[in-house]
Amino acid sequence: MADFLFELGVEEVPVSEAPRIRDQLKDAFQTALEEEHLPMNAMEVAATNRRFMIYITGLPKQAQDRSELLTGPSKRIAYDDSGRPAVPLLKFLEANGTALDDAREVETPKGIYMAVERRFKGQKTHRVLEKAIPRILSGLTFRKAMVWNDSRIPFIRPIRNILAILDGELIAVEFAGIRSSLEVDGHPLLAEEKLEINSYRDYIEKLHKCFVIPGEAEREKIILQDAISLANDLETTVELDPEMLQYYVFNNEYPVVFSGEFDRRYLTLPQEIIAEFMRNEKKLHPLHDGAGRMMNHFIGVSNVPDEHRNVAGGNEKVIQATFEDAVFFWETDRTEDISGLTENLSTVVFHKGLGSFLDKSKRLQALVVEACRLTGNETLTKDLEQAAELCKNDLVTRMVGEFPALQGIMGGLYLRETGKPESIWRPVYVHYEPRGFTQKPVSHLGGGLLSICDKIDNICAFLSLGIRTSSSSDPYGIRRDANAVIKVILDLGLDFDLAELIHQACALLGKDKGKQDALQRKVTDLFHIRLDNIMRDMLGIRHDIVEAVISDAALHIYRLHLKTLEISEMTGTPSILPLIILHKRLKNISRSDDSEMGEVNPERFQDSEETILYDILKQSEPTIHRHLELREYRAVAAEILQMKPVIDEFFDNVLVMAKEEDLRRNRIAIVRKIDQILMQVADFTRIVESE
């Protein structure tokens, strides 16, 4: 058994890319070995921003020889009438370089076929890896690549070394002008020399000695422990933000947590600003006291020990200077009333061909009125109209000019400063949220409505320019915005037809009628796809159930979701199968005649079963309506299911497809009526339930 150690040493890769590259390498090595039928015992991977390690144990030195049975033509056509091999068989043998003697018959479900056994010589592991490594490296993908040497091979950052050892022996490869060697780098600042490696154990030991902790989990543990203990010293606790933690883990090969403090007077700045400046600008983590108030202390992670407090002291100075900037923006921006900045938006282009942000804010004003009406929140209309008018004003403030991530938040804060009520500033503050489906829940109704309008306008506007999206490319955030809209609707339980809001948003873009209709279709299609996607992938709803409810052309997203939940509950109960059978029967009949839907005329009834069914249907109509209104979809289905014996009687004893046209139509009309009621819940015929 052999073990294989690989390290790719690179200059600092972006932290966000490190785990992606690690995973790609892992998959690629796995595939390369599997393809050559080389089994392994275990595989270990680890990454920092400067190295990617793969360690595989239990590899054979060589793959076993193996043979594979290749099936050729059927015996029927393999020989001619006189029993001699015919063309198909001869061709097959030729293609596989085998003789007639090697061919044999095999039994398959389709009959007897001709086959040959083909032998493969097991490849040497060393050779397999030698061939695979350059291929694996050139197959890696990055968000942004660069070239740096004569090889002109694009890679994420310059490669420093390639270590590849199989059982202590170097595998000689070359990629992007770099030859593999036994040498790796230690810590970029603390290690003096290159390290020569002869085994995995040697590798781990030498790295540790040279201030590199290769294991991700080990580094994470150090960071978490030290952060908690430093917070303890300050008589508080800390829960590291997962994104920041990930950043610290990959950005430091020898993590050392430090803490620092800043002048209390900066705490008069809004906490949002302080947090934004610390996290995004300086990669420092804010600390809060037991009561949740922000403290004038922070923690950060250094890549070297900080015995002399150089690192902490330096960061303290830097964060104060940054706050000084923040104060400057906060003060200068507030010398002007943010409400008066709306006209300035005319100079800020929303997007080429889509006018300015002033145009956009006017559209938003009209759109929120519609959103309030559709969702039955008319009382919010006045305030939200104002919020819509003001929500983009912070784009012309200095703070947002300098720190775009604060958009919305700053607008809200500045409006609050000028004394606007929370019903106006809060929607502005939160209207960029959520930025996708997997975010924390939306709770503010006004903010949610403004957010929906803003995003629907974005989506309609960008799609009107013919911009396309795909799973790999969404530069205008169209899919993300659509997901966010769905999230707001579900979080806030907004029961309305989004298609109507989309209709209004398209109309506001001022295109001619034909284009408007086409655009509206595009947008509703997009939402249907997003909805389908979210329900299946994010909410884990069965594919057939999603299909059963989503066939509805309207976009009653909240209702659709409720329906999927109720139907999910019904599946697995005894009631679902009879419903499916019933619905299939109803559909088959109603589809068998393509005439227009007519009203049922009781005077044309001939059989008693018709009358009984019709009467029962009539009687339960008010109940069904009430259930539908209260969105009790299971109850609607139950109501229909109760009628099943009567319906069955009807089908068994009444000839629906009567020869007389008006008789036939009248009977089909009854069937369609029941079908339509069920369709208001779901198309049960699409549900797959085994008996």
Next chain:
Amino acid sequence: MSVQDIILKLQEFWSLNGCIITSGYDVEVGAGTMTPDTFFRVLGPRPWKVAYWQPSRRPDDGRYGDNPNRVQKHNQFQVILKPIPTDGQSLYLNSLYHLGVDIRNHDIKFDEDNWASPSLGAWGVGWQVMCDGLEITQFTYFQQAGGKELNPNSLEITYGVERLASFLDGKSNIYDLEWGNKATYNDLRHEEERQFSIYNFEAAHIPMLRDAFRMYREESARLVDDGLYLPAYDYLLKCSHVFNILDARKAISVAERTTLMAEMRDLAGAIADLYVKRIHPQAEVEEDNQNG
């Protein structure tokens, strides 16, 4: 260590490492990258190693001399290494060591920061070098300039001289820095910061600057037609500076910005073309053949 000592030490270090030492340019530039010694020399196949001190103007960064860290004119020390050496990062760390930085006791990090200058049609991949949380250097592998793929590529190292001085001197206010021989940064620069901030934010005459932009642009375009790419580039730099003042004055709408940037980018592209053809006449022929 004083500001002038830093500059002297860096000149010494990079001279020892094979660079020619030139002066910064005498037309206002926003960054050392815009200096002809970088803009032109990274184009084409010829090797080039240069280092220079370049005062750089960013009108929008002025703070009337009140902010301890921000100034509308700061000093960059720029190094271009073409082709890219294999040990660029260690060379850089050695230069810090040469400046007296105890690199084992400071948290020096290479943080992703990809540089792009749309108006120069240039971009690169690299890092901002952080020292104890302070950005002291931009470290960039140039990929494109003047809208052209570069081959060979260049490494650009741009030190922020004031940042380095603050760090080495332990001063948190830029005006307390020693410039050299007892003179402070305040003595030399404070009044300049105050006056230029007033000018950039309040006093600059917008109609005059708009006219100036137009005239400089036309002059540059005319010189391009005459094949005089060096003076044409001077006028492009003037355009860029005037644009920055107008921008600080908040006189440029976003729509207008797109247009003006495109005009400057086109000029930069045309100027770069002329240069490449001049130093490498073959290139034009090859390009024509390829297109044909």
